[in-house]
Amino acid sequence: xxxxxxxxxxxxxxxxxxxxxxxxxxxxxxxxxxxxxxxxxxxxxxxxxxxxxxxxxxxxxxxxxxxxxxxxxxxxxxxxxxxxxxxxxxxxxxxxxxxxxxxxxxxxxxxxxxxxxxxxxxxxxxxxxxxxxxxxxxxxxxxxxxxxxxxxxxxxxxxxxxxxxxxxxxxxxxxxxxxxxxxxxxxxxxxxxxxxxxxxxxxxxxxxxxxxxxxxxxxxxxxxx
Amino acid sequence: xxxxxxxxxxxxxxxxxxxxxxxxxxxxxxxxxxxxxxxxxxxxxxxxxxxxxxxxxxxxxxxxxxxxxxxxxxxxxxxxxxxxxxxxxxxxxxxxxxxxxxxxxxxxxxxxxxxxxxxxxxxxxxxxxxxxxxxxxxxxxxxxxxxxxxxxxxxxxxxxxxxxxxxxxxxxxxxxxxxxxxxxxxxxxxxxxxxxxxxxxxxxxxxxxxxxxxxxxxxxxxxxxxxxxxxxxxxxxxxxxxxxxxxxxxxxxxxxxxxxxxxxxxxxxxxxxxxxxxxxxxxxxxxxxxxxxxxxxxxx
Numbered sequence: 130x131x132x133x134x135x136x137x138x139x140x141x142x143x144x145x146x147x148x149x150x151x152x153x154x155x156x157x158x159x160x161x162x163x164x165x166x167x168x169x170x171x172x173x174x175x176x177x178x179x180x181x182x183x184x185x186x187x188x189x190x191x192x193x194x195x196x197x198x199x200x201x202x203x204x205x206x207x208x209x210x211x212x213x214x215x216x217x218x219x220x221x222x223x224x225x226x227x228x229x230x231x232x233x234x235x236x237x238x239x240x241x242x243x244x245x246x247x248x249x250x251x252x253x254x255x256x257x258x259x260x261x262x263x264x265x266x267x268x269x270x271x272x273x274x275x276x277x278x279x280x281x282x283x284x285x286x287x288x289x290x291x292x293x294x295x296x297x298x299x300x301x302x303x304x305x306x307x308x309x310x311x312x313x314x315x316x317x318x319x320x321x322x323x324x325x326x327x328x329x330x331x332x333x334x335x336x337x338x339x340x341x342x343x344x345x346x347x348x349x350x351x352x353x354x
Numbered sequence: 355x356x357x358x359x360x361x362x363x364x365x366x367x368x369x370x371x372x373x374x375x376x377x378x379x380x381x382x383x384x385x386x387x388x389x390x391x392x393x394x395x396x397x398x399x400x401x402x403x404x405x406x407x408x409x410x411x412x413x414x415x416x417x418x419x420x421x422x423x424x425x426x427x428x429x430x431x432x433x434x435x436x437x438x439x440x441x442x443x444x445x446x447x448x449x450x451x452x453x454x455x456x457x458x459x460x461x462x463x464x465x466x467x468x469x470x471x472x473x474x475x476x477x478x479x480x481x482x483x484x485x486x487x488x489x490x491x492x493x494x495x496x497x498x499x500x501x502x503x504x505x506x507x508x509x510x511x512x513x514x515x516x517x518x519x520x521x522x523x524x525x526x527x528x529x530x531x532x533x534x535x536x537x538x539x540x541x542x543x544x545x546x547x548x549x550x551x552x553x554x555x556x557x558x559x560x561x562x563x564x565x566x567x568x569x570x571x572x573x574x575x576x577x578x579x580x581x582x583x584x585x586x587x588x589x590x591x592x593x594x595x596x597x598x599x600x601x602x603x604x605x606x607x608x609x610x611x612x613x614x615x616x617x618x619x620x621x622x623x624x625x626x627x628x629x630x631x632x633x634x635x636x637x638x639x640x641x642x643x644x645x646x647x648x649x650x651x652x653x654x
Contacts, residue, residue: 179566179654199651200570207568217563221376233370234569278567 130155130286130317131176136185138171145171147345149185153286153319158312158335160328161321162350163342169321170214172342173290176319177211178202190285207235210279212289216271218263224274225250225259231282245281252307253277254300268295276304286317293327301327309335374564375557375577381549385582388545389589389634390596396538396630397597403531404626405617410524413517419491420513423452423483427507432481438505439483446500448492455482483508542586542634543641550582550645561653575646579639586638590631598627 131153138146145168153159153176161169174180175187178194187194189205197205210231218227226233229246250256253273258266266274272295279287287308293301305327312318312335322328331337339350423443427435436454443452455463460482461472494512501508554561564574601618619626 177566200572203565203568203570206566209568211566213566217559217566219374219376219560219563222373226373230374230563231567233374234564234567234573282568 130190131319132186132188133175133182134186134188136175136182136187138168138175138180138183140183144345146175146342146347149175149347151340151347153317155285155317156312156315157317158309158331158337159319160331160337160339160350161319161342162323162325162328162339165323167342168345169342170290172347173211173288173319173321176288177206177209207231207282208285210282210284210287212272212275212279212287212292214290214294216275218271218274220263223260223262224255224266227263228255228274228278228281231278235282237282245283249277249281253304269297269300272296273300273304276307280307280311284316287311287319289318289320289322291322291324292320293322293324298326302330305331306334371573371577372580374569374574375553375560375581377581381553381556381582382585385546385549385585385638386589388549389542389586389638390593392538392542392545393590393593393630393634394597394600396535396634397594397601397627399531399534399538400626400630401601401617401619403528403535404619404623406524406527406531408620410521410528413524414521419487419489421485421487421494422511422513423485423501424480424509424511425483425505425507426478426480426509427505431507435505435507436481436483439501439508442497442500442504443483443485446492446497448488448490450486450488452483452485455484480507539633539637542590543637546582546586546638546641547645550578550642551649553578553582554646554649558653561650565653571647571650574650575643578646579642582642583635583639587631587635590634594627594630597630598624601627 131151133149133151136146136149137144149172161172163169171180175182175194176189178187178189178197181187181195189197189202190208192201192205194202218224219230222230225246228250232245247256250259253276255270255273255277258270263271263274272292276289276292279289289308292308293304296304301324308318308320309331320327320331328337328339332339341348341350423439425432425435425439440452440454443449457475460479463482464472464479494510498510501510561574598619604618
């Protein structure tokens, strides 16, 4: 599904990530942890081809990302749900249209959009905010909306960058529960987080591998988690 | 996205795709105003070009089929030379008709320069013979030789010397009109490109979000292309309408204008300005499309 082979990324002569080898098998659940600035976001960007590895190989749905056209990358992203750390939205569109945006750009609007949307907005507790504009939302609401937007297309893979960074513990657990349920439905999940409590809560429910980025390299985290 | 399917998409529209790009921004007014102003100018360039064309055709046709023979001779010999010239002309192939201008006609010709009551009989004014050619025309060199032999005071003026530069000037004016049209369309393209680039630069965040949720470049470009094409079409339609009204309100050419032709459209030529909004829209379509894809390719 997503595979990194000896992948490395650097800029300005320096190396941020190196010798990254990882295969995200279908239905797997991974956590990615590490200190701030370790390269978690960069790692995720390599996974959805927002960045290209400076060496090595990144494969997305059996295609080498360095050989994919822009349309192929866009098509691959339609099969992925990505929760970005900065939770960017289209500020001129109401929240409901922002959450439905992946369906809209994929030409899957209409009935499918209406059905999934109201259910999903209710699940993340944003039904009452459907007509609000993104700048009117709190940090927590934005993150819940970002997660709803990431899963509305029923993607094969979900990549989330600090998805619980701005929300309370109760809502964090609810979002985690959603991700666990999606994983049980066969979805592949990769969450970058520094929230160890969240990782422990997840490990109680699902078989998850925990990876750590340290000194630019990927390691399997120890039993301390 | 082929050009044809792209244009069809523009006409068909996609309400949801249109909404993903915010409508705010000065590029809206810029595009509307500039395309309108350019269309207004294009209508005048078109009118100039078509009027010059008519002028060139008229001069070319009217002057090419007439010529003049000027007879300078002592008063005692004048009548004999006129008859000799008319006899030569009667026998010249390619001459449809010939007649000597009357004294009154000559007086009318000279009146604008010398005023009324010109004592023509007291002045050594040459007499003029008007020659109308057939479609095939006559051989001017042969006619000159025969005139030199039969009427030494007769000089043939076949209008060639001054007809050619006039026709050439009118044709050049017509070409300049078309070049102006091309330059105006080029300016529309440049203006729309700048406005589109400005809009794209102002919407980098929007483009980034769309790319990250899986939007293809065609989808994003289409939203911008449709918007700018429709703006250019709207602005150019208004500008063309105003230009046509202005042309229609121009005073018509007066009789005193002589060779002048009215700057305007005649008959079916009134349909020509209707192509201006269409050409503006097509130009805007290609310009925005090129700008959009160039910008999109520079983003991840």
